Amino acid sequence: MSKGIIKKVAGPLVIAEGMRDANMFDVVRVSNQRLIGEIIEMHGDEASIQVYEETSGLGPGEPVESTEAPLSVELGPGLITSIYDGIQRPLDDIMKVCGTNLKRGVEVPSLKRNLKWNFVPTVKAGDHVENGDIIGTVQETIVVNHKIMVPYGMSGTVKEIKAGEFTVEDVVAVITTEQGDKELTMMQKWPVRRGRPYLKKLPPEMPLVTGQRVVDTFFPIAKGGVAAVPGPFGSGKTVIQHQLAKWAEADIVVYIGCGERGNEMTDVLNEFPELKDPKTGQSLMERTVLIANTSDMPVAAREASIYTGITIAEYFRDMGYSVALMADSTSRWAEALREMSGRLEEMPGEEGYPAYLGSRLAQFYERAGHVISLGKDKREGALSVIGAVSPPGGDISEPVSQATLRIVKVFWGLDSSLAYKRHFPAINWLTSYSLYLDNMEKWFNEKVAPDWMTGRQKMMSLLQDEAELEEIVKMVGMDALSAGDRLKMEAARSIREDFLHQNSFHEVDTYSSLKKQYLLMKLVVAYYEQGVDALEKGANIQDLVKLDVREKIGRFKYVLEENLDEEYKAVLEQLAKEISNITGKEDF
Template identity: 80%
Template sequence: MSKGTIKKVAGPLVIASGMRDANMFDMVRVSNQRLIGEIIEIHGDEASIQVYEETSGLGPGEPVESLDVPMSVELGPGLISSIYDGIQRPLDDIMKVSGNSLKRGVEVAALKRDKKWQFVPTVEAGAEVEGGDIIGTVQETIVVEQKIMVPPNMKGTIKEIKSGEFTVDETIAVLSTADGDKELTLAQKWPVRVGRPYKEKLNPSQPLITGQRVVDTFFPIAKGGVAAVPGPFGSGKTVIQHQLAKWAEADIVVYIGCGERGNEMTDVLNEFPELKDPKTGQSLMERTVLIANTSDMPVAAREASIYTGITIAEYFRDMGYSVALMADSTSRWAEALREMSGRLEEMPGEEGYPAYLGSRLAQFYERAGHVISLGKEGREGQLSVIGAVSPPGGDISEPVSQATLRIVKVFWGLDSALAYRRHFPAINWLNSYSLYLDNIGPWFTKNVSPEWLECRQEMMNLLQEEANLDEIVKMVGMDALSASDRIKMEAARSIREDYLHQNSFHDIDTYTSCEKQLLMMKLVCAYYDEAQEALKEGAPLNELINLPVREQIGRYKYTEEKDIKAEYERIATELTRQITNAKGKGED
């Protein structure tokens, strides 16, 4: 164990001498208060340490002690429904020790040491096992069964295995390896900066259904994919992240509040336990891990929080689960990088960010994916990552947004003009994109309907044409458009107001199944196609624009799932009848 003394303190950066035997990224305890830190640079016998707690009051000469292990997280039963800070300290346990104010130097175990878990073995003594093999299960919550795996770097024969109730640090099995007998417990540790290994990475081929129409229909993300949500202040980034966390078709949700406002994390902490999971009927917290690292917490802990979150997510991915990780927001994480880089007196890159900003972001996002896990079973797991970006002034030409866009394959560009008009989600359909469409298009064709991609393309074309016609309208007015173009504008308005606009606080409209999305698309497209045909047969334009059924099409999104087919048939029949009447008026 390497011991040294503090030489200099500069905010969250502490420089210690006498640390020649320490290694990069070792965890350290700083001063007699035993503050947690991590070595991020070594010069000779001097180590630069980023401290994850408030450093006020520290001075030269105080002791520094290296723990000789990299920063790691504890993985095992007890993770689900927990609320951690950026370095995996459970906030509820800290509150019991230090009250409502977060005190410095508090040492609390990440997983509760006194709670016993019912372990059910799935292998017998004498079985040959390797890293990633499942040796038993623990029912962690009503929804999540945690699979106890052999640590990735171990291989051997099960010498002894027990069943019954155990705490996370009691021995449940003994593994006979080439290096001698190893005791296995319910928990294992893993360094956060190293991605957990897997056998093979597969091409994503399945969409992550979110129930948000603008996402699922126009800009879908694949299971195991990565997406960025950049947008200015007030454009609804956090609400979108909350919606995706609530409704995304994932077995496990990991939500990281990285440097966000405290009241936003409070909303999450208040909402999630009360929300009913639509798939299980249980509380959403029964399959969620929260990492709360608010903007008033020490800045260095932001840098660790996203690694803590993604390592926990990889652990559940290795069990064969589909995991969705929300990082809100990576801009605050990049600001922490910039501050630490400045304290280290590194050469600044663009806008003061360190030159390695792009590579660090890539290392984070590349840990997402659809993989075959280690172990003989060949389990498939998916880890999807959705990162919010908060560019200053909404300018996405800044370095964090640009570095992110070079990595991700889905871009949901939030628009302050749409937010100002109260159009939510405020995703701009003209500059957003998804590069997964070719991969996951066949899934929609097979599992929803062959009409899905056709309807989607027709709606996209209408929105593009509306943008072009809008330029003409601004210059010479609506009257300059032909009757056919007026119908196009009306159909595009229907798409914008009736389809893309979605109320996240409405009990029914907050989530829309793929089947209902298809029926909604077919109604809007049917209005456009039938109105264009009626125009050719001489129907009056005003009659077609003011059809009473259009209001029913607009209100169809508030139809309950059990009634969607019957209501669709009724509205479609009514649309045909009213179009036929309009044709009759044209003939008169």
């Protein structure tokens, strides 16, 4: 074991000498208080260590000891419903040890060692197993069936398999390999900076349905896709992430509060246990892992929290689950990189960020994907990553936003002016985009409706036309517009206020199924197209603007799922009747 002594302390950076035998990214214990740290640079026998805890009071001459293992997470039953800090220390267990304030040097196992889980084997003695194969299951929560897999790099014949109640450290199986007998427990470790292997990556052809109309219809994200949500303070990044965590079609949610304000994390911790999961009726926490790394916690742990979260997410993806990971926010993570880079005296890049900012962001986002996992049964799993970016002053030309946009394929640009107008989700439809649309066109047209993409395109065109007409209206007023342009403006207003605006606190409108989105889209487009016909037949634009049916179209989003078809027919009939009334009046 490599042992050295502290030479210099600079905030969270400690330089130790006598560490020639240590390796990059080894976890070390610093001083007699045994603070946890990680080696991030080596010079001769000197190691630069980022310490994940407060370093005040440390001085030269104190001991440093390497554990000779990289920063790893414990993976096994007990992850779901847990609340961890950035380096997978369970906050509830730490509170039992040292109260509400974190003390330094606390050593608590990530997975509870005293809890017993009911292990149900799925293989028998004599079976051949390879890495990734499932040897048994544990019903971790009412919702999650935890699959115990053969660790990576191991294959052989099952010599012994047990059934019953065990802790994560108890041996549940013995496998005879070429290197001899290996004992398996329900827990495995994995280094956080290395992506977990899989058999094959699949193309992103299927959407991650979120129930948010502006996302699903206009800027959908693929299962296994990556999205960025940049926006200034107060524009609703956290609200959108909460909505996606609640409603997205994901089996497991991993929420990383990376450098977030403490009160925001408190809201998450209070809300999630109370939220009812719409799919199961249970608490949302029954399928959630939370990583709480608030802005007052040590900077170095903020840098690690992103990797801890995505490694846990990959583990559930390997079981064949669809996982949604929310990182809020990667800007604070980049600030931690910048601070550590500055203390290492590295040459700064743009705006003081390290030159490797782009490659680190890419390494994180590239771990998402829709994959076929290792193992004989070829399970399909997906890991979708949604990262919030908080650019200073809302300026997305800054390095973190720009580096993120070069990597991700979905950009939901939040607009504070929309948020101030109480338009939520405050996603700007003119600046946002999704590059998955072409891949997913076939899925939408086959699974929802053959004219889904056509309807979407019509609505987008109306919104773009409205933006151009707005300039004319600002200069010369609404009266200068032709009747056709006035109708375009009214149809675009319907799209904005009836379709894009969604009330997350309304029990029906908070989630909109694809069928409801399609029917509402059809109604809005029908109003415009029938209005154009009516104008050609000599109808008055004022009459078209004041149609009573527009109120019904606007309220369609509050219709219950079971009444959709009936209500849709009724609204369509009323629209046709009212349009024929005004065209008939003009003709008369």
